[in-house]
Amino acid sequence: MLNKNEFQTQKKSINTITLRENDMLYEGEIGNRKIVIMINDEAVYAYQGESVLSTLLSHKIRGFSQNDHGKVQGPYCGMGVCYCCMVKINGINKQRACQHSIEDDMRIDTRSNHFTTLIPAFEKE
């Protein structure tokens, strides 16, 4: 994960306009502050206050979660019940993307699960 300085550098370096292909509205129609956050150490656009799940979906990222057995999954219930959309948010694993809102300087890591990274043997039963 990037440290704070690297985060700032990376944030400034964003020149390429990353289109949010799945937004229903045009940029001018949305009153939320447009900010830059990090998804897997890559700077992307997000709207302050939208759900983390929406940011991921707007960038066409769907298979972003990994369960305790290393299987990649996507969002399923979309309302906080199934725990299939868990990502690492600001260094904390197992956060449901659908229940968290985008904030400044947010760092999201997809397919992150401390079970499968700490205990790789766990999966290979």
Next chain:
Amino acid sequence: MMNEIIVPSSPCPVIIGAGPAGINAAITLAEQGIESIIVDENPAPGGAIFRQPTKKISLGFSPVIDNKSRQRATRLLENLERYKDKITVYNRAQVLGGLSEGDSIIVLHNNRVTELHYSALFICTGCYERSHPFPGWTLPGVMGVGGMQLQVKSNLVRPGHRVVITGTGPLLLLAAKQFHDAGMEVVGVYEAGQKMDLYREIPALLADIPLLFDGIKYLSYLKKQGIPVHYGWGIVGVRGVSEVSEITVAPYDKDWQPLLNKQEVINADSLAVNYGFTSRTQLTQQLGCAHSYYHDRGGFKPDVDKWHRTSCEKIYAAGDVAGIYGSYVAEVEGKISAYGHLVDLGQINDKEANLLCASLRNNLKRLIKFQHGFSKLSSPKEGLLSLPDKNTVICRCENVTLDKIDNAIATGIGDVTKLKMATRAGMGDCQGKSCGDFCRNYLAKQTQRSQQQIGKLNARFPLAPVTFAAFAAGEK
């Protein structure tokens, strides 16, 4: 929004869930001068039905939301705002469980655990979409209809481009309209119920003409847009490499067994699926309330009397958690449960309460009659249990496949708790909310035992994953 839960000096009523039932219960109490606390796990009050937009737009609401829902949501939230000195709402607060003897619940909020004592507990946790596993259902791109709806109606983001809708019930038609309005290509709606069964329920549906009219309106809209609605059709399976790319549907017979010789393959990147709902009873179970089994009304639900008291003292249950009848019924039940509490407090007597609730109850009768029409049409049939093959993952959290469950059944396992011990199905992060219903119904079918014998997955403390750090933070 408050960062920390402030424990009141003396216990007040605590309401779990800020949907139509919970908010109406709080407002009714506030009208009588009673302060209450609402605990809700979502970012803003309203529940799944009245989820507020996360984006500031000139319309105020997502363009996919019709005027009627807009008005209902506005009225409810304005009322909540009016009583803000009486009602404290904690959002993003998850209930980990309760101690019914100590009259308190344990709440996780901002990575900190707090014990909250209550003078009365209103459980208005609603329901969630019932899962029916089929091959490929764990591929990214398969989502609940309600989950996809939240993306277009609250977040204004399209969860996919070309979507197929399968399942049962009036929600499918509304969703099809909303997805289309959101700019998604809706290939078709595949409703498992037969058209003849729908006609048979018309007398019941006539109980609520405005709601029936809504349905007809959606249908004619879909027809105009060229979106086909197929009755007696449903999902067979989904295929794709890393995401959904092919969806197979087929006609269903009267038990919803797919007729595989007539199956059709559709190229699409998304599947929205909803074969009914399940009451969210984890908290009522954990607190020890008595439950009964109702197949067509979402499985087990807490037993409640006419004032929505559960079998546990001081605990009430209202809305979809106490039987799935939708948001209109939930609004009424929330009010009735609050009047029930006023009776228990001695603030009003039974006679006064009955008088106050007379028109509410009349309304309820009509709404429930309408909903029963749909429940007969849409109650899930046994054929759905035949969808998964032996390699289909049943428990998404613990990766338990159907053959592991079959092996366990072959060793003589006859109840769902033993099945969980043997296979880990239902032991993961979601605590069996996704696989519990299938495991129960499959076990009942394979072993020819009753639902009572099979039992239910016991909800245990903590009801949501929690770190030790959060407990430590609560100690300070």
